[in-house]
Amino acid sequence: MALYLVQHGKAYPPEVDPERGLSEEGRAEVERIAIIAKGYQIKIGAIAHSGKKRAQQTAEIFADKLGPGISLTETSGMDPNDNVISFATQLEAGPNLMYVGHLPFMEKLTSFLITGSVEKPVFKFQNGGIVCLDMHADTGCWIIKWTLMPLIS
Secondary structure (H helix, E strand, O other): OEEEEEEOOOEOOOOOOOOOOEOHHHHHHHHHHHHHHHHOOOOOOEEEEOOOHHHHHHHHHHHHHHOOOOEEEEOOOOOOOOOHHHHHHOOOOOOOEEEEEOOOHHHHHHHHHHHOOOOOOOOOOOOOOEEEEEEOOOOOOEEEEEEEOOOOO
């Protein structure tokens, strides 16, 4: 079972778009990453997003590029400062789920799943990037299997 964690794409500032939808740059970066993921034949069964406009738009791009047949759902508990531990204990078990959310939540969720602590950072997300977690066959612990980021710096 793979778990794909995504920080939404770059968004407009609130003074330009009060709902903070994806900027043109953010949309282009997410589309590029989604096309690369499709080229690697990444299989996603469902995508959950926080419901915020930028996360929903990011999820829609991934579903469009990686689909067909990928269900999209709004899921509470993934806002920037939501309780990571509460969310992690309720993660759905299933094949190849993608979650699109926000910082610092996504980084803390990754840290918690890998180390058991939200205070021990293990990865620096980028807007529109994917972190793939998987269960280690021998230990049953989450590991970072791979990442795909818009920038390598």
